[in-house]
Amino acid sequence: PETATDADYANIEAIIAHEYFHNWSGNRITCRDWFQLCLKEGLTVFRDQEFSSDQRSRPVKRIADVRLLKAQQFTEDAGPLSHPVRPQVYREINNFYTATVYEKGAEVVRMLKTLLGEEGFRAGMDLYFTRHDGHAATIEDFLKCFADATGRDLDAFALWYAQAGTPRLEVTGAYDAAAGTFRLDVAQSTPPTPGQSEKQPLVIPLALGLVGPNGSDMPLVLEDGTQVQDGVLEITAPRQSFVFTGIGTRPVASLNRGFSAPVNLSSNLTSEDLVFLAAHDSDPFNRFDALQGLAFALLKDGARTGTLPDPKALVEAARLLLSDATLDPAFKAQALALPGEAEVARELARDVNPDAVFAARK
Structure with missing residues (x-):
């Protein structure tokens, strides 16, 4: 307690929630085989994300989750270890415990919620927990509950579980x-x-x-x-x-x-468009993303050329966001934080000069 930060307490809360939620998604309804592991982990990650969003700041939590997704799962998907949310083969069972199964698995569930809407998604989840209580389920069983609850054909959507890559x-x-x-x-x-x-x-x-x-x-x-x-x-x-x-x-x-x-x-979108979105967008995540887009453009140019372009647009966007008294201070802190060196390197993708990236951020 003497050294724990707010982030430490939030992480402890999220882990406890995650393991508690496994009572249903993982235990009462378990997986037919290891290839269905995202039903245990991806679904439970989604549930603990929603819990933390309800308990704390939803925009701040979403920013943190997307940053983690891009840092770990997007990188995994872009490399030699890329695999689908439902892997097709494995050599050793620990190979299944990946950012793709956990984080991308949660994003697939989130997309399902976006497509079906709050009521449709809730109806599908209720049916899943009722129909398969005490069963060993598959991804097909999971999706069929949403199809039956909403009348929606989800055969094409199921490709998210089989196709790798971002x-x-x-x-x-x-x-x-x-x-x-x-x-x-x-x-x-x-x-x-x-x-x-x-x-x-x-x-x-x-x-x-x-x-x-x-x-x-x-x-x-x-x-x-x-x-x-x-x-x-x-x-x-x-x-x-x-x-x-x-x-x-x-x-x-x-x-x-x-x-x-x-x-x-x-x-x-132009830099002027991004400044406008940072100041006026009704979607908090995209206000954050607009500022980050301006910062990435500056830092990438600076890392490539050795000279940082005029930061006028970024400064103006930051000023407008800071002046909005309705925003959560924690959100402002996230939005104003410059992308990290690893994030800039990921955006550059190739011919990355770490010293140049460091100098651009400095």
């Missing part, structure tokens, strides 16, 4: 003032991984908002009159386009809100 989403937005429309072009791809050179398109829930000049979200109405349900687009093909109507002024697209899908995202 998907890439390339998003381009274009505003047509004359037509009053905003077009969003989305392309998805997944790099080859060991044993899986050919990749199929995944079902990716892309939560988004179109933020108007006053900082409010605009209605998301597609050209066929369809209202986008819960602000979530479903990306299911290699390339898709969405045209939103009734857009009177140029919006700024807030993409992958709450980190709705574990993907590497690139877009044509």
Whole structure:
């Protein structure tokens, strides 16, 4: 107690919650075999994340979880040890206890919740705990409960359990003032991984908002009159386009809100757009991510060239965020923290000069 920090107490609380939640996801409902381990660990990680989010600050917890995911699981997915959430083979059972099974497994459950909505997800979980109490279950059993509870076909979504690698989403937005429309072009791809050179398109829930000049979200109405349900687009093909109507002024697209899908995202947002999102986005995670995007751009340029570009945009975004009295101080601290050296190195991906990265951060 004399030396423990707030983070230590939060971690102890989360671990106790995680092991307690195993009473259901792991014990009362166990796994048919080791290949279903994400039903025990990934699902329980999701449950302990939700517990900690409810007990403390949801935005701060989400930031911490995504940072961990990118540091450990994205790195694993990009290397020679990449494997699906449900591994196909193993040499030794400890090989199964990986960031992919735990952290990405939790993200797959979170995507299921995003796709089905709060009520649909709760109905599926209730059915799973009722139907399989005392049973040894499989991933197919788990998904069938959600399909039966909601009437939704989840066969295509199940690919998340079988396909390794971190998907890439390339998003381009274009505003047509004359037509009053905003077009969003989305392309998805997944790099080859060991044993899986050919990749199929995944079902990716892309939560988004179109933020108007006053900082409010605009209605998301597609050209066929369809209202986008819960602000979530479903990306299911290699390339898709969405045209939103009734857009009177140029919006700024807030993409992958709450980190709705574990993907590497690139877009044509400008530094001015990121400053605007850092100040006005209604999604806390994306306010954080906008600031981090500005910082990453500066640090990557500085590490490559040896000269740090003008930080004016980053400073302005930080000033605007700091001046918002409604934000949790813990959230502000997370948002204002510069990306670490390892995070910058991961973004650079190749030809990394550690001394140059250190100098850029300094």
